[in-house]
Amino acid sequence: MMSIRVIVAGANGRMGLEVVKLIQQTNHFTLACGVSRSQAGKDVGEVVGVGKMNAPFVRSVEEALTQFPADVMVDFTTPHVVQKHMELAIEAGVRPVVGTSGLGEQEIQELKQTCKDRRMGAIIAPNFAIGAVLMMVFAAQAAKYMPHVEVIEMHHDQKLDAPSGTSVKTAELIAANRQEIKQGHPEEKEMITGARGADYQGFRIHSVRLPGLVAHQEVLFGGAGQLLTIRHDSLNRESFMPGVKLAVEKVMELDHLVYGLENILDL
Numbered sequence: 205m206m207s208i209r210v211i212v213a214g215a216n217g218r219m220g221l222e223v224v225k226l227i228q229q230t231n232h233f234t235l236a237c238g239v240s241r242s243q244a245g246k247d248v249g250e251v252v253g254v255g256k257m258n259a260p261f262v263r264s265v266e267e268a269l270t271q272f273p274a275d276v277m278v279d280f281t282t283p284h285v286v287q288k289h290m291e292l293a294i295e296a297g298v299r300p301v302v303g304t305s306g307l308g309e310q311e312i313q314e315l316k317q318t319c320k321d322r323r324m325g326a327i328i329a330p331n332f333a334i335g336a337v338l339m340m341v342f343a344a345q346a347a348k349y350m351p352h353v354e355v356i357e358m359h360h361d362q363k364l365d366a367p368s369g370t371s372v373k374t375a376e377l378i379a380a381n382r383q384e385i386k387q388g389h390p391e392e393k394e395m396i397t398g399a400r401g402a403d404y405q406g407f408r409i410h411s412v413r414l415p416g417l418v419a420h421q422e423v424l425f426g427g428a429g430q431l432l433t434i435r436h437d438s439l440n441r442e443s444f445m446p447g448v449k450l451a452v453e454k455v456m457e458l459d460h461l462v463y464g465l466e467n468i469l470d471l
């Protein structure tokens with residue numbers, strides 16, 4: 205298998221640490237460098253606790269892309285910087301594999317166009333856990349027959365964005381298959397603002413944030429005399445790594461941007 209050199213943006217974060225371990229454990233992946241504003245100059249492997257990897261932390265994505273030859277940049281940072289990071293990587297000819305949530309429809313469309321113009325592969329995956337992708341695809345199938353639906357996403361209390369990227373992607377897939385109806389009583393009145401959650405094309409997304417949670421989602425469908433619940437739980441961040449590995453390999457074959465891991469799985 206061809207060797208792939210990877211930059212990890214956010215390498216000192218919860219997800220970035222797991223990506224560094226994945227790279228260390230995968231023979232055909234090599235870490236070019238990690239990006240962290242607080243760890244610059246240190247060896248990434250030593251900081252992560254997997255032993256010296258002979259790849260340093262640098263302060264910014266700009267520095268990483270100009271100083272370290274790479275094929276792919278994996279980004280797990282924050283909604284505020286992810287679009288800029290992707291643009292810089294594409295400009296430098298480095299394929300982005302992005303898990304960072306918070307990119308809006310408009311931003312994704314712009315990035316799609318940039319990739320198309322440059323014939324550049326890129327992957328944005330709202331969720332890299334294969335089980336979560338199946339949960340989204342199954343929910344989209346169920347929506348054809350059970351249009352009354354509500355989404356409950358539950359995450360750790362350090363999460364910056366709400367609703368989660370996964371729940372937005374789930375809602376998009378459901379909406380593509382669901383007859384549009386306004387759910388609930390027509391005269392329903394919220395006694396406390398937000399009680400009914402966020403409205404996505406007539407159905408609701410509810411966000412729960414609690415310490416102890418990692419990443420969980422339930423999609424509830426209601427029909428006359430029946431309920432269907434489709435649920436996925438990520439119990440740790442290793443759960444995302446098989447999807448990240450697949451995306452880093454697949455992006456090397458692409459000449460356009462793919463949004464959602466379901467588009468590169470054989471489903």
Ligand SMILES: NC(=O)C1=CN([C@@H]2O[C@H](COP(=O)(O)OP(=O)(O)OC[C@H]3O[C@@H](n4cnc5c(N)ncnc54)[C@H](OP(=O)(O)O)[C@@H]3O)[C@@H](O)[C@H]2O)C=CC1
Binds near residue numbers: 215219280283329331
């Ligand atoms: N698609 C998926 O499957 C998954 C996606 N996610 C998403 O990934 C993202 C990261 O999650 P998580 O690892 O838990 O978050 P963390 O907060 O643990 O890590 C984010 C890292 O981003 C870096 N960062 C923060 N602000 C900036 C900035 N302005 N410029 C450059 N780097 C910055 C920080 O590094 P430093 O301070 O060292 O510079 C930090 O370590 C989130 O958007 C989350 O929703 C999470 C899990 C799975």
Ligand SMILES: O=C(O)C1=N[C@H](C(=O)O)C[C@H](O)C1
Binds near residue numbers: 330363370
């Ligand atoms: O912040 C997280 O943790 C996660 N974010 C992603 C999202 O917004 O859906 C993916 C996963 O749910 C974990």
